[in-house]
Amino acid sequence: MALENRPYSTRVQIQFDLGTDENEKKLTASKSLSNIKTNSSDQDIYDVAIGLADLQTYPVNYVRKVSQADLVDVV
Numbered sequence: 001m002a003l004e005n006r007p008y009s010t011r012v013q014i015q016f017d018l019g020t021d022e023n024e025k026k027l028t029a030s031k032s033l034s035n036i037k038t039n040s041s042d043q044d045i046y047d048v049a050i051g052l053a054d055l056q057t058y059p060v061n062y063v064r065k066v067s068q069a070d071l072v073d074v075v
Contacts, residue, residue, distance in 0.1 A: 001073055001075075002073070002074045002075075003071055003072070003073060003074070004071070004072045004073075004074045005069050005070075005071060006069055006070045006071075006072055007038035007039075007067055007068070007069040008038065008068060008069060008070060009034075009038070009067070009068040010036040010037070010038050010040065010045075010065065010066070010067045010068075011032055011033060011034040011035075011036055011065075011066050012032065012033045012036060012045055012049050012063060012064065012065055012066070013030055013031070013032050013033075013063075013064040013066060014030060014031045014032075014033075014049050014052070014053050014060060014062075014063055014064075015028050015029070015030045015060070015061040015062050015064070016028060016029045016030065016031070016053070016056060016058040016059065016060060016061065017058055017059050017060075017061050018058055019058075028061060029058070031052075033049070033052075038067070038069075042065065045063075045065055046063055049063040050063065
């Protein structure tokens with residue numbers, strides 16, 4: 001039995017640090033980018049995400065890649 005990984009969706013989430021509120025609770029905001037090519041390298045995704053984040057006012061907490069794939073039994 002052979003198993004094949006067939007990716008079908010990739011998106012990126014960028015979380016920004018907005019500082020704290022009056023109660024010292026950490027405030028964040030996030031931006032999601034979808035329709036990323038499934039064969040894009042992690043480095044390319046990161047570079048583009050940081051490039052876009054640099055256009056924002058707030059610093060980045062993290063860049064997260066979210067990929068989805070079907071696992072298919074190949075006969």
